[in-house]
Amino acid sequence: MGKKVTGGIFAGLLGAGIYAAYQRLDESNKKHLKQEIKNRADDLKDRAVDYAFYAEDAINDAREILSEQMKQSSQRAKTTMDSFKNAQSFDDSDNFDSDDPIDIVVDPEAVFDEDDDFEATATVLIYPDGTVTAF
Numbered sequence: 001m002g003k004k005v006t007g008g009i010f011a012g013l014l015g016a017g018i019y020a021a022y023q024r025l026d027e028s029n030k031k032h033l034k035q036e037i038k039n040r041a042d043d044l045k046d047r048a049v050d051y052a053f054y055a056e057d058a059i060n061d062a063r064e065i066l067s068e069q070m071k072q073s074s075q076r077a078k079t080t081m082d083s084f085k086n087a088q089s090f091d092d093s094d095n096f097d098s099d100d101p102i103d104i105v106v107d108p109e110a111v112f113d114e115d116d117d118f119e120a121t122a123t124v125l126i127y128p129d130g131t132v133t134a135f
Helices: 002-024 027-089
Strands: 124-126 132-134
Touching: none
Parallel strands: none
Antiparallel strands: 124 132
């Protein structure tokens, strides 16, 4: 608490000294001092307004950038979903009837050259239920 009292006394004495010095000035110097203080206060107000406008511009720019990024991300997500949907639409499982067997036929003569040494075996047909038919 001692520091607060000492600080208060110092501030009071400083203010009293400034007031006494002001009162000792002649009228032209008082007028000049008032004008100087008014000019500095106006400059300070102008700077504060300028910085407020700078801050507002920066916020608006950040909003525009964020909005553009969100639009681009949304468009990328939509494009990805559309390509995924298109890939799913080409799936033949839509036309698949579970009662029909899936025919997988491999002709060894079409796969291997005549120069290869192999013996032809029977053709095998495998059904989805697991049954096998050999020809």
